[in-house]
Amino acid sequence: MATHTVQNLKESKDRYASTFISGSLALPPAKEYLVLTCMDARIDPAAAFGIDLGDAHVIRNAGALAQDALRSIVISQQLLGTQEILLIKHTGCGMLIFQDEDACGVVKQNLGDEAHQELRTRNIQFGPFPNLEKAVEDDVALLKNSKLVSDSIAISGWVYEVETGRVKQIV
């Protein structure tokens, strides 16, 4: 039996496909940039950041962590030609309100010792941060210092306010 979520996806795609006219866009992003932002449910990057279909890669993970996005960033730049990175974290981020050891404890309690061990096997660290603007600065610095990001790439760091729909530039 389809869940409500699956049912919603099926209905939505029929609606979307019925008026879809963008079937011949090229693989490389037309405007040659990438946005790295958080998976947070309150962010709609296309609408909030003005990204038209086909224009930019959008990478999203918990907290918009640069380290976690490096694989995708290298592919975006070295194989698909993007030249600029907008790194956008946001107010009210879940990553501001827990510690790595809290999350590890929850995994151990809810999922058991084998799951806790798998965190180590897979080298997973949750990477929460206590200060939002500093986290933006640190992650922009990580990208600027990484040899995997060419010096020619423009990188800026931003905070999106989930309360107002605005972004402000940090770096």
Add this chain to the structure above:
Amino acid sequence: MATHTVQNLKESKDRYASTFISGSLALPPAKEYLVLTCMDARIDPAAAFGIDLGDAHVIRNAGALAQDALRSIVISQQLLGTQEILLIKHTGCGMLIFQDEDACGVVKQNLGDEAHQELRTRNIQFGPFPNLEKAVEDDVALLKNSKLVSDSIAISGWVYEVETGRVKQIV
């Protein structure tokens, strides 16, 4: 001097914020699910998959790789209560058209030996896949077999067609 990309972001956010009325949405996704899809510029998850603001986490990386998303998935489920995963890869994906060693070679040639070394230090593997539907099946299996994903989580696997705007279920 602001780049065109930065200028576009500044103009878009003023437009978006001027009609923004969703400033009091809660942090946990209202519909308790997460979508894992690709960073590809031709995908607009909110529109194509019917995700209203606040409803679902959206994780995106090059190829919608499950392994690369596990940190975010654990945070989404164990700390923010999501109960279901839609894994959606897509036709025409860049991950279908290169080999890991090609990408490593490009990094070495364009960015130098230190960058190539950093791939190893950071344990980055690009993770391309030659067969789209098999990749969906494999990644759904990875999530189902991982101890980090509770057995109670519903997981389905899909392919989005960038040519038509449709999705079809694989698993």
